[in-house]
Amino acid sequence: MNKTTSLHWVKRLSLAGIAVSLAACGSMRSYQGEMKDSLAATSQGRLDDALAVIEKNNTNEDKDLLYHLEKGQLLRLKGDLNGSVESWLKADEKVRIWEEETRLSVGKAAAAVGSVIVNDKVRRYDGQDYEKVMLSTMLTMSHAQNGNPSGARTEIKKTYEREALIASQHEKAYDKLEEEAKENKVQSTYKDLKGYPVETLDDPEVLSLKNGYQSAFSHYLAGFIFESLREPSLASAGYRKAIELRPRLSLLEQGLKNMNSRLAQRSKDxxxxxxxxxxxxxxxxxxxxxxxxxxxxxxxxxxxxxxxIQPSSHYLPASININSKPVALTAVSNLDAMARRALRDEMPGIIVRSTIRAVAKGAMQKEMGDRLGPLGAVAGIVGTALTEQADERIWSTLPSHISIGRISLKPGNYTVSVPTPQGPREVQLSVSGTHAIVPLRLLEQSVILTQPGKQEPKSPAQIASN
Structure with a gap:
């Protein structure tokens, strides 16, 4: 800051910060550290081990949002779609609390004070905005796979309502942020932070996104499901929104262009x-x-x-083979870029809170030095260092990229071959009915077909023996 900082927040927070900061030193959670072993086990197809790690790290009776999000994803990979839906619906209840609070007020003062004094990790985790939307999208897909069209319809509606609420909240929060930054004389741009990797947020793929919470996959899936229910007007809306979010993708455009002819044919495939x-x-x-x-x-x-958030690097297959017949894939949603876009949009608020916190912590150190002498000053510095950690919580088991392919198949059994860096992997697929959704998850050493009653993924040893 170029000018003398307002002492408004200092007077209110410095003494409170002494107690809160020191009390928080031993209580802050390293979420990335907790998830490391679980993600490693998931990568190797050891889903029971991955679930055991999550249970071990979440012993409180009142489980938080991330517990239900991660558990639901792992149960889905195991083929337990009912258990997965149950866990995700519990996560959805947590998100609905945030929605109700957001409708009543833009900010939650009680939660904000802790984050100003200590750091953002002490705030209740309500999920990133794209996580809230993807939760509804994953529930939509699971309901559709379970033969529950009313549940899928409910989640699609919830997706649209959630996106509208997030857009409204962003607009109101922006106005409040501008006012708060002006009041505290804070420059809220991340480009002024010396040493911050600006290129991760100014990546062209990040800048090309309309926002950090709407995905083309969510809306194309809605179009596909409404088409399967023979509701062309709602299907058209889903396809159009997907095209708006990811223009000039042939697969998305064909979904809309060829819909009427598909509905008219009434194919037995x-x-x-x-x-x-x-x-x-x-x-x-x-x-x-x-x-x-x-x-x-x-x-x-x-x-x-x-x-x-450093961008990740993952193998994205260009096609898969169904009984040796290639099916082209189109990458429609880059959740990696969405996470960085969400952080980019969040950074002004983080900077305002952090600057106020920096002043409060500087005042705290001075206060302890004045009251307790040199030892107090050292304790203040140590307390500041120990409690100063960025919020690293994120829904880790979400995929970083989603690609889709579409084909008409005669009902029956098929062998699906998926290329991976370690060579092709095969899964057995059975299709029936007028429409089917087939999710495939590419992991480090295996491919998992997430369908009800599917076979468990092979272990690395079994893959090697095959």
Missing amino acids: TDVLFVVESGFMPARSSRSIPLPFVLGGSPIITRIAFPV
């Missing part, structure tokens, strides 16, 4: 939508950045932690 999910979401890490400011006429530099 099965219209199959392959959903290929690759990789895991990139980790959020913490990077310490020095924030200089002036307090009471004296220059002070306090190091504040900011979240960083």
